[in-house]
Amino acid sequence: MEKKNIEKARILKNQALTPEIYEMVVDVGKTLDAVPGQFLNLYCKDGSRLLPRPISICEVDEKMGTFRLIYKVLGKGTEEFTTLKENEKIEYLGPLGTGFTLEESDNKEILIIGGGVGVPPLLELSKRLKGKKRVLLGFEKESILTGDFKKVAREVTVATTTGTEGIKGTVMDLLEEGEYVPDRIYSCGPKGMLKAVQAWARERNIPMELSLEERMACGIGACLVCTCKIKEGPHIEDWNYQRVCKDGPVFNGEEVVFE
Ligand SMILES: Cc1cc2nc3c(=O)[nH]c(=O)nc-3n(C[C@H](O)[C@H](O)[C@H](O)COP(=O)(O)OP(=O)(O)OC[C@H]3O[C@@H](n4cnc5c(N)ncnc54)[C@H](O)[C@@H]3O)c2cc1C
Numbered sequence: 001m002e003k004k005n006i007e008k009a010r011i012l013k014n015q016a017l018t019p020e021i022y023e024m025v026v027d028v029g030k031t032l033d034a035v036p037g038q039f040l041n042l043y044c045k046d047g048s049r050l051l052p053r054p055i056s057i058c059e060v061d062e063k064m065g066t067f068r069l070i071y072k073v074l075g076k077g078t079e080e081f082t083t084l085k086e087n088e089k090i091e092y093l094g095p096l097g098t099g100f101t102l103e104e105s106d107n108k109e110i111l112i113i114g115g116g117v118g119v120p121p122l123l124e125l126s127k128r129l130k131g132k133k134r135v136l137l138g139f140e141k142e143s144i145l146t147g148d149f150k151k152v153a154r155e156v157t158v159a160t161t162t163g164t165e166g167i168k169g170t171v172m173d174l175l176e177e178g179e180y181v182p183d184r185i186y187s188c189g190p191k192g193m194l195k196a197v198q199a200w201a202r203e204r205n206i207p208m209e210l211s212l213e214e215r216m217a218c219g220i221g222a223c224l225v226c227t228c229k230i231k232e233g234p235h236i237e238d239w240n241y242q243r244v245c246k247d248g249p250v251f252n253g254e255e256v257v258f259e
């Protein structure tokens, strides 16, 4: 197994997309091999914040060696990231984790469902997946990346809970109203949304991949802080813990056991 070391990336861009959401583009100075759904662990300069912050890969240019990351300012770590200027360096580890499966799906109907900061990793996925792609995006009040998704998908529909953009409601409202009959679903977003997507897909026997988010510490499978329950057999009690950072964050959605 390839051992990864903490490395330095040069910031090419770090700008606000909305008052709370920022776009950072970094140059890692080498060619890359990354799978959609994987993430980078970004380190803070402030020594009081030792734990890295996991941020999904939104887009990657493997030849140029650049990552596009989209992050929401939540606490002190992400707040510090907003202060980083062009050409400054940021320490990172990655790409980490197990990403989405890129199945051969030329003629398949693909439904991609994202909520909030679960939306960014679905962009690189949408670019790489074949098939007839429809994208449902849910936000609180302001959408992000809608224009980028429109370039790579057949249809993009937006819902906001405030009704400021798209329909007033959630992605589940879009899903219920859309009469979709997909061959496969890919989803990333808050736990409640993923649980509802799972129930919808299960009822219709549709295969799905879900990307989970858990609080993390090491990010490399060593500390077991980030475990989730994954089904391992036919019975309800047949489950085991797996690590979101290493075995995931993307799992076969049928096997995820939500509390
Ligand atoms: C696999 C994965 C991918 C992610 N991708 C993105 C992304 O693309 N964009 C984005 O905006 N956010 C993403 N997040 C959430 C992001 O990691 C947290 O919002 C961020 O770490 C918060 O750090 P903070 O210092 O600002 O907040 P604080 O609350 O001060 O963080 C304190 C500690 O808790 C951890 N933490 C806090 N919230 C979360 C959370 N929701 N999930 C995991 N760890 C958390 C932090 O890593 C840190 O160690 C992702 C999380 C995971 C697990």
Ligand code: FES
Pocket: 215, 216, 217, 218, 219, 220, 221, 222, 223, 224, 225, 226, 227, 243, 244, 245, 246
């Ligand atoms: S964060 Fe340490 S095992 Fe996942």
